[in-house]
Amino acid sequence: MPEISRRTVLKGAGAMLGAAAFARAVAPASAWVANLSVDEFLQRHYKELSRDEMAAVLARLEAETEEKYGVRVQIQDVRPQPGVQFGYALNLSICIGCRKCAEACQIENNHDRRTNNSYIRVLEMQKGSLDLERGTAIYEHAVPQPDKFYMPVQCHQCDNAPCVKVCPVDATWKESDGIVVVDYNWCIGCRYCEAACPYHARRFNWTAPEIRGEEINPDQSYLSNRVRPQGVMEKCTFCLHRIRKGRLPACLEVCPTGARVFGNLLDPDSEIRWVLANKRVFVLKEELGTRPRFFYFFDK
């Protein structure tokens, strides 16, 4: 039996260590490949996709949702109607702060159930003041309290949107019907937009949403309520997948007091136009020049 030199042993040990270190170093790459397909990595910006490419993307997303949550969903690319500009108004004299709108938003838009997420935050405000600093979104007593009023805040779809301006990669933009949207597959999750929004209307997916398959709303669209991936921003789109097909937003339908008015700002006979013409209307933080599409009003 040949004598094994000390040098050979050291060489062998060194080689084994090297191989182990290499395997450890490349391990994240295999994990990366497992949860990020090449197609997804190479996917271009929403506006650069042709119809065929968009169809392929939607099919891939549907398959991914089925694999992950075990439900068949339909994800559509719902585009705006020409001649439509959406506006939303909310009657603060009527709102009782029951948070049904926030709940409906969560169900409609496939929000994370663990954090009880929603695009709507209802503030309980002291009567006689519009100071948001004195409002609270956490109240757990019977509503309405006699000395309070209730102010739901969601995305205002600003015409001069700070969140769109700060996005470094053009992952969020304003569409021709006034809705500010996010391409979840283009967003890099830097959260500049969340910091820029004066209404705290944007939400970040710290984790992939936790939601049971049977609770998923299968009527989905690419730019709105499809289940978001981890690490991207999301926001209210006035239920884009509903309103672009003529339906009312989910938060309006569920409102038990009828405090919400929605419609086409370009239609002079619409309900929203009547409110703007006849009610005492204001926008939140008007002094910032964001020019919101969301209006508040009082009856008296």
Place this chain on the structure above:
Amino acid sequence: MTWNMLSHPDLLRPRTAADMTPRARRSLAPRSGSRGVLAAAARVLPLLALLTACDAGFADPSREFAEPIADTVPYRTTIRMPTSHGVVDTPLRDVHGTPIGVACETCHGPNPSEAWTATPGDSFHTGVELKHGTLTCDFCHTEDRLAFRLADGSRLERGASMKLCGQCHGPQLRDYDAGAHGGMSGYWDLRQGPRVRNHCTACHAPHSPAYERVMPVHPPRDRYLDTTPAGARREEH
């Protein structure tokens, strides 16, 4: 210099050539030949290029808008009528404990049923708690109790009660007619689908219309809202 001074009519009025410096006169003189056109183009082109770069349009312009909707006969808006019209809950319960409802005509019709009329009215209409200002039964109901009575004494058939409510609640009826009061569901765009609207009595019990307080659904667990009223730390989002 303020904007007002800049746009003042005096400043915008054309001057005669004699008022001007030689340089100003040259700048106003008509340009001759292609040199002027080229110079103008050189000035405009970078601006156009910049504008194009800013407007990130669709690579496939046909994706920008949905197919336009054909102008057809619009769908209708219907009103969700009260289901309990003309029925009153009695103190009697069925086997499930549900109050037995009796139609108004049973007692107030042309052939009253003696089984029911034997009971005095006050103990009979126990399902009705009248807490509507200072109103009494006769204010809204006709003497025969089969229809409504308007303030001028005229008769209003059941099913048209919105007009009855609107006598006192005019601003609410005006807002309702404009679509700015009362819940609805369905379509904002009647070209694409129908809409269903609530009746007054869907939200306001006619005999005691004050809104009952409700418990709100659970609040969000949001990182901006870091404490509960009790002071416990909230989960982040």
